[in-house]
Amino acid sequence: PTPTASADGGKKKFVVGYSQSNNAEPYRAQLNLQLQHFLERYPDIELLPIADAKQSSATQVSQVQNFITQKVDALIVSPTEPAPLTAAVQQACDAKIPVIILDRTVNTDCYTAFIGGDNVLIGRKAGEEAVKLLPDGGNIVELRGILSNQPQIDRDKGFREAIAANPKIKIIADREAKWVKEQATPIMQQWLAQHPKIDLVYGHNDPMALGAYLAAKAAGKAEQIKFIGIDGLAIPDGGIRAVQLGQLSATFIYPTGAQEAADTVNKILHGQPVDKQQVLGTTQVTKDNAADLYKQFDLSGQN
Amino acid sequence: MTLHADNRMRRTLSALGAAQAYIGLVLVLAVGIATKGEMFLSETNLTNAIGAFASRGILAVGVTLVILTGGIDLSVGSLLGIASMTAAMMLSEHALEPWQIVPICMAVGAFFGFLNGAGTAWLRIQSFVVTLAMLSVVRGLDRQVSDNVSVGTQITGPDGQLTPQAEAFQLFGTPGHNLFGRIYYPVLAFIVVCVVFHLILTKTRFGRHVYAVGGNPTAARLSGVNVTAVTIAVFTLSGMLAGFAGPIDAAYSASADPQAGQSFELDAIAAAVIGGASLAGGKGTIVGTFVGALILTLLDNVLGLNAVSDNWQLVIKGLIVVVAVVLQRPDLFTFFRGGSRS
Amino acid sequence: MTLHADNRMRRTLSALGAAQAYIGLVLVLAVGIATKGEMFLSETNLTNAIGAFASRGILAVGVTLVILTGGIDLSVGSLLGIASMTAAMMLSEHALEPWQIVPICMAVGAFFGFLNGAGTAWLRIQSFVVTLAMLSVVRGLDRQVSDNVSVGTQITGPDGQLTPQAEAFQLFGTPGHNLFGRIYYPVLAFIVVCVVFHLILTKTRFGRHVYAVGGNPTAARLSGVNVTAVTIAVFTLSGMLAGFAGPIDAAYSASADPQAGQSFELDAIAAAVIGGASLAGGKGTIVGTFVGALILTLLDNVLGLNAVSDNWQLVIKGLIVVVAVVLQRPDLFTFFRGGSRS
Amino acid sequence: MTTVLTMRAIGKSFPGVRALDGVSLTVGEGEVVALLGENGAGKSTLMNILAGVFKDYEGEIEIGGEPARIHSPKDAGRHGIAMIHQELNLVPELSIADNIFLGRERAILDRKGMEARTAELLRGLGLDLSPRTLVKQCKIAERQLIEVAKALSQNVRVLVMDEPTSALADAEVHRLYEVIRDLTGRGVAVIYISHRLEELEEIADRVVVLRDGRYVGERSSIDRDELIQMMVGRPLGEMFPRANGGSDGAELLRVEGLSVPAEPGSGRTALREVSLSVRTGEIVGVAGLMGAGRSELLESIFGVHRAAAGRMMLGGRPYRPRSPKQAIARGVALVAEDRKAQSLVLGNTIGFNASLPSLKRFLRFGVVDRRREGAAVAGQVRELRVKAPGTRFTVGNLSGGNQQKVVLAKWLLTAPSLILMDEPTRGIDVGAKAEIHALMSELAASGKAVLVASSELPELLAMCDRILVLCEGRITAEFPRGQATQEAILAAAMARQQVTTL
Numbered sequence A: 001p002t003p004t005a006s007a008d009g010g011k012k013k014f015v016v017g018y019s020q021s022n023n024a025e026p027y028r029a030q031l032n033l034q035l036q037h038f039l040e041r042y043p044d045i046e047l048l049p050i051a052d053a054k055q056s057s058a059t060q061v062s063q064v065q066n067f068i069t070q071k072v073d074a075l076i077v078s079p080t081e082p083a084p085l086t087a088a089v090q091q092a093c094d095a096k097i098p099v100i101i102l103d104r105t106v107n108t109d110c111y112t113a114f115i116g117g118d119n120v121l122i123g124r125k126a127g128e129e130a131v132k133l134l135p136d137g138g139n140i141v142e143l144r145g146i147l148s149n150q151p152q153i154d155r156d157k158g159f160r161e162a163i164a165a166n167p168k169i170k171i172i173a174d175r176e177a178k179w180v181k182e183q184a185t186p187i188m189q190q191w192l193a194q195h196p197k198i199d200l201v202y203g204h205n206d207p208m209a210l211g212a213y214l215a216a217k218a219a220g221k222a223e224q225i226k227f228i229g230i231d232g233l234a235i236p237d238g239g240i241r242a243v244q245l246g247q248l249s250a251t252f253i254y255p256t257g258a259q260e261a262a263d264t265v266n267k268i269l270h271g272q273p274v275d276k277q278q279v280l281g282t283t284q285v286t287k288d289n290a291a292d293l294y295k296q297f298d299l300s301g302q303n
Numbered sequence B, C: 001m002t003l004h005a006d007n008r009m010r011r012t013l014s015a016l017g018a019a020q021a022y023i024g025l026v027l028v029l030a031v032g033i034a035t036k037g038e039m040f041l042s043e044t045n046l047t048n049a050i051g052a053f054a055s056r057g058i059l060a061v062g063v064t065l066v067i068l069t070g071g072i073d074l075s076v077g078s079l080l081g082i083a084s085m086t087a088a089m090m091l092s093e094h095a096l097e098p099w100q101i102v103p104i105c106m107a108v109g110a111f112f113g114f115l116n117g118a119g120t121a122w123l124r125i126q127s128f129v130v131t132l133a134m135l136s137v138v139r140g141l142d143r144q145v146s147d148n149v150s151v152g153t154q155i156t157g158p159d160g161q162l163t164p165q166a167e168a169f170q171l172f173g174t175p176g177h178n179l180f181g182r183i184y185y186p187v188l189a190f191i192v193v194c195v196v197f198h199l200i201l202t203k204t205r206f207g208r209h210v211y212a213v214g215g216n217p218t219a220a221r222l223s224g225v226n227v228t229a230v231t232i233a234v235f236t237l238s239g240m241l242a243g244f245a246g247p248i249d250a251a252y253s254a255s256a257d258p259q260a261g262q263s264f265e266l267d268a269i270a271a272a273v274i275g276g277a278s279l280a281g282g283k284g285t286i287v288g289t290f291v292g293a294l295i296l297t298l299l300d301n302v303l304g305l306n307a308v309s310d311n312w313q314l315v316i317k318g319l320i321v322v323v324a325v326v327l328q329r330p331d332l333f334t335f336f337r338g339g340s341r342s
Numbered sequence D: 001m002t003t004v005l006t007m008r009a010i011g012k013s014f015p016g017v018r019a020l021d022g023v024s025l026t027v028g029e030g031e032v033v034a035l036l037g038e039n040g041a042g043k044s045t046l047m048n049i050l051a052g053v054f055k056d057y058e059g060e061i062e063i064g065g066e067p068a069r070i071h072s073p074k075d076a077g078r079h080g081i082a083m084i085h086q087e088l089n090l091v092p093e094l095s096i097a098d099n100i101f102l103g104r105e106r107a108i109l110d111r112k113g114m115e116a117r118t119a120e121l122l123r124g125l126g127l128d129l130s131p132r133t134l135v136k137q138c139k140i141a142e143r144q145l146i147e148v149a150k151a152l153s154q155n156v157r158v159l160v161m162d163e164p165t166s167a168l169a170d171a172e173v174h175r176l177y178e179v180i181r182d183l184t185g186r187g188v189a190v191i192y193i194s195h196r197l198e199e200l201e202e203i204a205d206r207v208v209v210l211r212d213g214r215y216v217g218e219r220s221s222i223d224r225d226e227l228i229q230m231m232v233g234r235p236l237g238e239m240f241p242r243a244n245g246g247s248d249g250a251e252l253l254r255v256e257g258l259s260v261p262a263e264p265g266s267g268r269t270a271l272r273e274v275s276l277s278v279r280t281g282e283i284v285g286v287a288g289l290m291g292a293g294r295s296e297l298l299e300s301i302f303g304v305h306r307a308a309a310g311r312m313m314l315g316g317r318p319y320r321p322r323s324p325k326q327a328i329a330r331g332v333a334l335v336a337e338d339r340k341a342q343s344l345v346l347g348n349t350i351g352f353n354a355s356l357p358s359l360k361r362f363l364r365f366g367v368v369d370r371r372r373e374g375a376a377v378a379g380q381v382r383e384l385r386v387k388a389p390g391t392r393f394t395v396g397n398l399s400g401g402n403q404q405k406v407v408l409a410k411w412l413l414t415a416p417s418l419i420l421m422d423e424p425t426r427g428i429d430v431g432a433k434a435e436i437h438a439l440m441s442e443l444a445a446s447g448k449a450v451l452v453a454s455s456e457l458p459e460l461l462a463m464c465d466r467i468l469v470l471c472e473g474r475i476t477a478e479f480p481r482g483q484a485t486q487e488a489i490l491a492a493a494m495a496r497q498q499v500t501t502l
Ligand SMILES: Nc1ncnc2c1ncn2[C@@H]1O[C@H](COP(=O)(O)OP(=O)(O)OP(=O)(O)O)[C@@H](O)[C@H]1O
Pocket: D014, D015, D017, D018, D019, D037, D038, D039, D040, D041, D042, D043, D044, D045, D046, D086, D387, D397, D398, D399, D400, D401, D402, D427, D429
């Protein structure tokens, strides 16, 4: 493709549209921030203001359609759910707009690149860490994300696979806390009242793990219990800091893929080949590497 | 001033008043045209914009009926959800034809709607409570039957191609699939629903009774209107329409998510209320609701096309809704002449 | 029957009727005790359960005021959100003392609440629309100021210890932090708010005016009630209470999330309505709202303690709410004796 | 004469109230039977049973000799019973035509037919309104006539009219008589409830008297004193007890050149350069036809409407009320025309309503002193003889007349110096009416000023020291006591001015 005229006139720029499923999740806010940051390296690419679908697939479909209408040069979509976005992505593809799918898949092959983490893998890593933390076995409680969300399903699946390694490890309770810290706290309070022995809390994201931590700390049991989260955001209120502070035993960085996305967009726009499937690994955050990782991913000073 | 002239003026004023009901919409359209011109006005864009809202628009029609009787229906989002799940399951597990799926979904919606009506009319619980409870109950059932897993509608046969049923089902609203290659079904369905219920409300006995029950239930009862039956009927119809919107939503998303329709009720009620329906009952029209729905969806569209940042979108959307409602007040002129307050 | 006996019977009946308002609560308590006994009744459990709902309970009190005047306030969740964000930012960026933070948050809430009231009373837009718009506007502002990132309240100084302000801030509701080692602030705050507003509604002229405005605004105005002022006041108070609840919510999760408070308005309205408030205005009490809030939160607690699956929780919760409301009807006996319908 | 309707041993109880006990009633073809009784005697309840308002009651009903089971308004309609209810029952947001045919429409509306028939009915009642006019735009009197039209539109055998004239002035009342005579001529039985005895003389063939929910007796010849004795169970003194008029008190209220614009669509009359004065100790009446602007005048003095021009003085000081609140603070009270819509919070108690404007009096440290409040309310309620089980009784369940007394109690508790009364005796029984008249006299005697608008000319003539006549928002005449006659007042009330402006 050739660059179209940009709003500030003069130099030609590529216009990129980006639809994010929900800006208000810290992880996604971080992804947005990073993407903006990494795209700044390419002066001939202009990122339109990020469209926030606010968790609504219908909104996101029309956002994608809007971008098609505006004839953007490339499209980045971070889908709310796989299926609903499929048709819209197909439409973009039919309109010959290259599409990069971030984080969650769609049910069509008609996209240019997928960049995302592997939630089953991350779940498995978390499970392995749990096995390591509980060598003599023990009782685990699991705080789930919204039950129908694919990451929830995958993070649960990988985790259960991994802890099967030690039959003395049992998940004694699990409930949906909808990814929300505030919902995790009372659930954990109830578990503490019901189960005299809880050895480890597995939260599908850091906020839920931290919500449980608050409850355990209040009950004076934070020391006996290990907490594992996922996401590892480099924000003051995020998981990396929580590991540093010893609140979480470990968290796993759910890669935003922002840097990869920026590079991929650039390559696509300049006609260079890209990998269609870019599955990203994860990094375990421990007390030892937390400070470094925080520095590495902290963007607060850069925007 | 002669009586004649007075009459003429009054008629002009009232025509103006009627046109004024659309000022909010005109405003949004004007901004859209001014900022994005052809792109905004293109058939594709408008179809996309209205299509995205169509299922909520259909809910809004049902909710309008309920609001007209002085009730409220918070369960429509959940009912849409379970209907969309029903549709997806009928398609994937029983390979039913689309024309078989729609009546089943409508029956499912109508059933729960009937329960809403029964709770309101027979148990005489405030409809807010009944339908809030129904919102929760139906969502729970929806999640239970689906096992918390979303069910896709793009069912492929052994040959790797979509089954004929799944192929046909796409016409219910999967973006890019049009009837006769041109007509986008959700938009058509929304418009047809509006027309049908507009006619029901304005031309039939039932319509008059709906207004009467909302405007003055005692008077309605004393005039021989079966208030209980009307109440149950509007909730059932609202549920039925939510059931009708279910397959559209499923086709639009090419899947039924156990969370589908969540908080749609707020959009639906907002469309009705922006269109002039009074939550006190007895006041409102389908035309108004249609206009309200258009305002909401086109506003989203215009802000999106203009790439307004989403945080500011929330702010601007809220402000414009208020402005639109103020401009649409029938008594705008007298109001700003500083008329007395009652 | 002699007049005497009749009187006595009537008194008994009315006492029974008053107790009956709590049947829903008694039911939930009974199930809790029957299934979980001591564990359910333990001070810790009850404190935890009520503490988790306290901020929504406080919203419910404000919403009750608004509902009593015949309005509705959908913005309280967003107002709580921005107040909690304000609290967290005041703490993290300006290191203000808790006792400075609370009035600031209340002022922020009251400001937006005032705008709600002004829109309702001066522009005479339905409060549903005004507050729905405010819900959107304030959420947008909240997200904008926070840059969509949650802000923690556990601020550490250079020594790695919590700052004195952050330490003190925890007393607002971080689990495990009690006043005088015993009293959990959110529960205390909720109860105090209930008592204060119960007294305001029952003992003061303003309280009477609130009921009058909701019961018949025209009659209220002709009786010398400043309907506009009362309307603005209730919305302002509701906003102020949401502002008051903000720091509690922030302390509870030790952080302010840009999404905090989302859909709390539904819980708050539900508490009021389950407690007997009528959305038509003029009917409802703070005691009722308190009972409604307890029903909601203890129900959650009982279901959770009994490890009911998440999906069935939704179903059962909906059903029990309906049952509770039916049992609490003041005219339950006459109703089931097949009394007249009005 | 064949009997059309028989009601036998009818009884009805409400929680705490035995409203009817063993009442029987028969009505013949083409007969007009009047029901008479004090407020709360059970007249409306009896008729509501006939109209199917209540599901349960004791006793039997026969129509045309056949037993009839009437448990819903539909049942009543099937038996050819139509009722004009005491409290107007129209749907404000619907048009006149829609209201008239409500409950009896065809499945698919026949708009044309409905509107044509409505226009015909309205014309028959002398109403110059389009059938498409929304009821909310109509005035009270118009609404009352619309109710009549609605009843007439049905194929009735028995027509019940519960105080159909309470908001009507003489001219309309006479039109209604014509309609009734026309109906009875065609064999329709009419049951007519009114507190205006002179109406009964004119229209009723027979009067049935109820007292405390029981049948007391009936008379075919109408002898007022006897009827009153039957109603109240004791002889009543003079009907209009105001001895001699005239007051030489100081001028309390002075209105000069008051003009108040009408809002389009509100159905209100504009006031044009109204001037008047009221002295302490004086009762001044305001007469006029329907829509003359009487209510508008009283409401404007009470600060409900904003004046465009003019000056007012109250107690020698300038008076520019911008709200009822300010008017009340200056010692003005308004007993409004429509008690249900304008005066009472129907869902609340007598006590709540009665003390609402005077709460300030009962404040102690910012808190309402319930004891003092309760005592004051109870005292006032007792003085006005409100028939209710207690002050915590819900106002909406009181009979109409007793509701009106609660309104009066409420204003008396504010200890006003100027009392504006808009149709103060509307729907009030003779006994209570006499009490209210006595009260007015007493108020005047105690140095208060009273400005009263009424559609009952005899009332004005007997009670007032002076009578002002309004026509189309202007004062067209003023008569001192003694010089006023019905004829003179009517002439002034119809003195339409040629519209020259604009
Ligand atoms: N719904 C109700 N609930 C309780 N009491 C009622 C109800 N309706 C009427 N009553 C009571 O029944 C009695 C008879 O009332 P009704 O309205 O029949 O009197 P009425 O003769 O029509 O009086 P009025 O001349 O004032 O209209 C009154 O004491 C009244 O308070």
